Amino acid sequence: MSAKIKIITGNDLRTGDVIWWTGEGWSRHVDNAVAVDHDADAIIARENARQVVTDTHVIDAFAADGTVRPAHIKDRIRALGPTVRLDLSLKPADPQAGNWVI
Amino acid sequence: MYQYDQHDQAMVDARVAEFRGQVARRLSGELTEDQFKPLRLKNGLYLQLHAYMLRVAVPYGTLNSAQMRVLGDIADKYDRGYGHFTTRQNIQYNWIKLADAPDILADLAKVQLHAIQTSGNCIRNTTADHFAGAAADEVADPRPYAELLRQWSTFHPEFDYLPRKFKVAIIASETDRAAMRLHDIGIQIVKNEAGEIGCKFFAGGGMGRTPMIAPCIAEFVPALQMISFLEAALRVYNRHGRRDNKYKARIKILVHEIGVAEYSRQVQEEFAHILTLGLEPPPAELDRIKAMFADPGLETGLSDDLDRSDPDFALWVDQNVHAHKQPGYAIVTISLKPTGGIPGDATADQIRLMADLARDHSLDELRVSHAQNIVLPHVKKADLYRVWQALDAAGLATPNLDLITDIIACPGLDYCALANARSIPLAQKITERFADVGRQRELGELKLKISGCINACGHHHAGHIGILGVDRKGVENYQLLLGGAESADTSLGTITGPGFSEDGVVDAIEKVTDVYLARREGAERFLDTYRRIGMVPFKEAIYG
Amino acid sequence: MVETVLRYRTDEPVADPAVTVDAFAAQGNATAVRIEPGDDALALLPYLDRLALIEVNFPSFADGRGYSAARSLRERGYTGELRAVGDVLLDQLSHMRRCGFDSFAPDKPISAEAAEAAFATWPEVYQQTVDGRRPIWAARHGTKDA
Numbered sequence: 001m002s003a004k005i006k007i008i009t010g011n012d013l014r015t016g017d018v019i020w021w022t023g024e025g026w027s028r029h030v031d032n033a034v035a036v037d038h039d040a041d042a043i044i045a046r047e048n049a050r051q052v053v054t055d056t057h058v059i060d061a062f063a064a065d066g067t068v069r070p071a072h073i074k075d076r077i078r079a080l081g082p083t084v085r086l087d088l089s090l091k092p093a094d095p096q097a098g099n100w101v102i
Numbered sequence: 103m104y105q106y107d108q109h110d111q112a113m114v115d116a117r118v119a120e121f122r123g124q125v126a127r128r129l130s131g132e133l134t135e136d137q138f139k140p141l142r143l144k145n146g147l148y149l150q151l152h153a154y155m156l157r158v159a160v161p162y163g164t165l166n167s168a169q170m171r172v173l174g175d176i177a178d179k180y181d182r183g184y185g186h187f188t189t190r191q192n193i194q195y196n197w198i199k200l201a202d203a204p205d206i207l208a209d210l211a212k213v214q215l216h217a218i219q220t221s222g223n224c225i226r227n228t229t230a231d232h233f234a235g236a237a238a239d240e241v242a243d244p245r246p247y248a249e250l251l252r253q254w255s256t257f258h259p260e261f262d263y264l265p266r267k268f269k270v271a272i273i274a275s276e277t278d279r280a281a282m283r284l285h286d287i288g289i290q291i292v293k294n295e296a297g298e299i300g301c302k303f304f305a306g307g308g309m310g311r312t313p314m315i316a317p318c319i320a321e322f323v324p325a326l327q328m329i330s331f332l333e334a335a336l337r338v339y340n341r342h343g344r345r346d347n348k349y350k351a352r353i354k355i356l357v358h359e360i361g362v363a364e365y366s367r368q369v370q371e372e373f374a375h376i377l378t379l380g381l382e383p384p385p386a387e388l389d390r391i392k393a394m395f396a397d398p399g400l401e402t403g404l405s406d407d408l409d410r411s412d413p414d415f416a417l418w419v420d421q422n423v424h425a426h427k428q429p430g431y432a433i434v435t436i437s438l439k440p441t442g443g444i445p446g447d448a449t450a451d452q453i454r455l456m457a458d459l460a461r462d463h464s465l466d467e468l469r470v471s472h473a474q475n476i477v478l479p480h481v482k483k484a485d486l487y488r489v490w491q492a493l494d495a496a497g498l499a500t501p502n503l504d505l506i507t508d509i510i511a512c513p514g515l516d517y518c519a520l521a522n523a524r525s526i527p528l529a530q531k532i533t534e535r536f537a538d539v540g541r542q543r544e545l546g547e548l549k550l551k552i553s554g555c556i557n558a559c560g561h562h563h564a565g566h567i568g569i570l571g572v573d574r575k576g577v578e579n580y581q582l583l584l585g586g587a588e589s590a591d592t593s594l595g596t597i598t599g600p601g602f603s604e605d606g607v608v609d610a611i612e613k614v615t616d617v618y619l620a621r622r623e624g625a626e627r628f629l630d631t632y633r634r635i636g637m638v639p640f641k642e643a644i645y646g
Numbered sequence: 647m648v649e650t651v652l653r654y655r656t657d658e659p660v661a662d663p664a665v666t667v668d669a670f671a672a673q674g675n676a677t678a679v680r681i682e683p684g685d686d687a688l689a690l691l692p693y694l695d696r697l698a699l700i701e702v703n704f705p706s707f708a709d710g711r712g713y714s715a716a717r718s719l720r721e722r723g724y725t726g727e728l729r730a731v732g733d734v735l736l737d738q739l740s741h742m743r744r745c746g747f748d749s750f751a752p753d754k755p756i757s758a759e760a761a762e763a764a765f766a767t768w769p770e771v772y773q774q775t776v777d778g779r780r781p782i783w784a785a786r787h788g789t790k791d792a
Contacts, residue, residue, distance in 0.1 A: 018152055088182055109785065110782075264710060386786075
């Protein structure tokens with residue numbers, strides 16, 4: 001069973017990397033994202049003020065068995081990398097990684 | 103080619119310093135993202151799907167070999183070893199770090215390049231015919247006028263916060279190779295009956311969600327009043343263009359809503375006023391610029407002979423080489439559309455190789471075409487075979503110019519934050535389905551263009567076959583359009599009907615080409631047959 | 647908080663409050679007016695001789711109509727104070743000055759030092775506008791100052 005959750009994403013202000021809120025900090029791996037609730041706005045305001053992250057926003061996702069799958073294809077591609085350059089994605093060794101976004 | 107003097111150099115250097123300060127203020131928190139965003143956009147720096155993306159201007163699509171080499175070096179030094187040539191004759195890097203951006207601009211400035219006004223609601227980089235200065239059919243080289251326009255539009259104080267972005271294209275022949283009438287302002291350099299050079303102005307063209315073909319707003323404006331006329335045209339737009347809805351903010355909506363006659367009247371009224379101010383650069387300035395474009399160093403008396411004994415070479419010559427105005431020379435187009443490849447992408451090594459070939463065999467010049475290919479404009483016919491061999495060894499000799507696999511595609515949802523669907527995987531599948539060169543040549547000229555969203559960066563409205571990616575309940579879906587064109591006979595494509603899956607649209611394209619092959623008469627191109635027989639037979643084949 | 651006005655004129659500031667275009671037209675003796683982005687600046691032309699202050703409001707920094715309004719007024723002979731008010735940002739001051747503004751009342755105060763640095767952003771300019779700066783083409787060809 002997967003649970004519908006809300007997670008926070010943004011981009012690293014300096015590197016531009018896609019990052020996800022882990023409850024303690026930021027990770028490049030979506031599976032490290034944690035569910036947020038009414039605390040989301042406060043987290044975003046606090047993190048924006050630290051000047052480490054930009055374009056911070058909340059998205060829908062599904063959590064199951066320790067994995068997190070964003071609800072929208074755009075966020076799944078953000079989480080993986082370009083499907084036409086898997087060598088530059090977060091799963092360069094998996095030739096089938098692109099199927100995960102569909 | 104144009105060479106900066108100390109004044110031009112001072113301007114780009116000042117921009118680098120300004121942006122370095124702005125980035126520092128952003129990183130320190132002095133500027134919020136909302137305040138910084140318009141500033142970074144005016145330097146071509148976007149926040150895209152995966153990272154910052156930097157768009158570098160290639161003014162009117164012209165580069166020398168030193169500039170091209172630096173474009174390759176930047177890909178290695180600051181990015182991930184490749185760049186993407188765009189439909190606006192620019193190059194984009196997909197993996198830029200914010201703190202590096204000022205250094206990249208500094209590297210660019212050393213070879214007279216910049217990223218000024220490659221985004222934002224300002225006058226964007228002017229595009230031009232990519233065969234300018236080499237084409238046999240031009241009345242003049244349009245690039246001196248484009249350079250005059252570049253200088254005028256650079257940091258123009260009045261037009262930095264227009265209702266929306268503003269794109270100008272300039273050509274100088276009846277054959278439109280720059281999709282001129284699909285721009286906010288299109289300029290055609292013409293000669294009047296007295297033999298004087300002037301500008302025919304078009305306004306209010308564009309693609310996006312409301313595609314429109316620009317109507318003519320002035321038949322002949324003397325070339326030495328071009329800047330004054332532009333001031334007038336932009337000022338009327340800046341005053342009256344809609345600002346209540348970003349989707350209705352382009353000049354095409356203004357021209358459409360008030361009518362071309364009223365828009366023209368207002369421009370003429372303002373033009374008459376501006377002519378009294380004396381703000382047009384003097385004839386000597388145009389002459390100074392023209393002198394730098396006049397002679398790239400073409401030799402005379404060269405032979406037109408060509409050894410076509412290598413069949414692969416002969417095929418490439420037939421498809422990718424055009425006639426040059428000077429005997430003994432040819433215009434070479436390097437296809438960035440290999441089978442299964444990413445349209446417009448080139449590796450750092452490929453970029454540097456093209457730079458070397460330009461230095462050694464094209465009088466140091468290259469062009470970027472709006473079809474996302476690279477042009478070597480001045481190649482001696484005697485050098486063609488050597489050039490072809492070097493390109494072939496680097497995977498750059500695909501003989502498919504203007505054929506069905508010479509696809510224009512935007513970056514789509516693989517890279518772009520605005521996209522609704524991916525464009526590149528579809529382009530890859532189509533090139534694989536039609537990989538057979540003999541089959542492509544049998545189909546003849548067939549311009550296929552793919553956009554991953556309604557913004558139409560992939561020019562789908564203007565494709566003989568166009569594809570628009572949409573989001574249908576979270577799933578990528580593709581609409582098919584037929585009958586668009588962007589040459590002298592510009593037209594907008596018509597949607598065939600319900601959309602398709604990725605594989606479904608490839609099948610549909612194959613059915614469309616089957617109808618064409620069955621129904622064409624004589625030497626008709628696909629577009630000609632479509633225009634003669636209409637949509638119905640194609641629709642029946644696709645959906646029947 | 648005291649309103650901070652950056653002013654680059656030597657004459658005495660106008661004491662009158664700036665009124666709307668409609669109110670201005672109705673009052674025979676007003677000397678200061680405030681125009682909004684949608685107002686037609688050229689409607690003020692008949693009153694140029696009694697106008698001493700025109701405020702051009704920028705409700706949003708991204709609405710650039712005020713640049714054209716300012717330059718149009720200067721081109722047609724207005725010599726009084728031209729003040730940019732509202733969402734006026736540091737990085738916009740240089741262009742505004744080039745369009746004829748000679749005073750600024752930004753919502754978020756800007757220091758005089760920062761403003762001076764902003765005006766010095768461009769060592770040279772490509773266009774001839776209304777600020778008297780000599781464009782690059784004039785420097786190249788020895789055309790006399792505008």
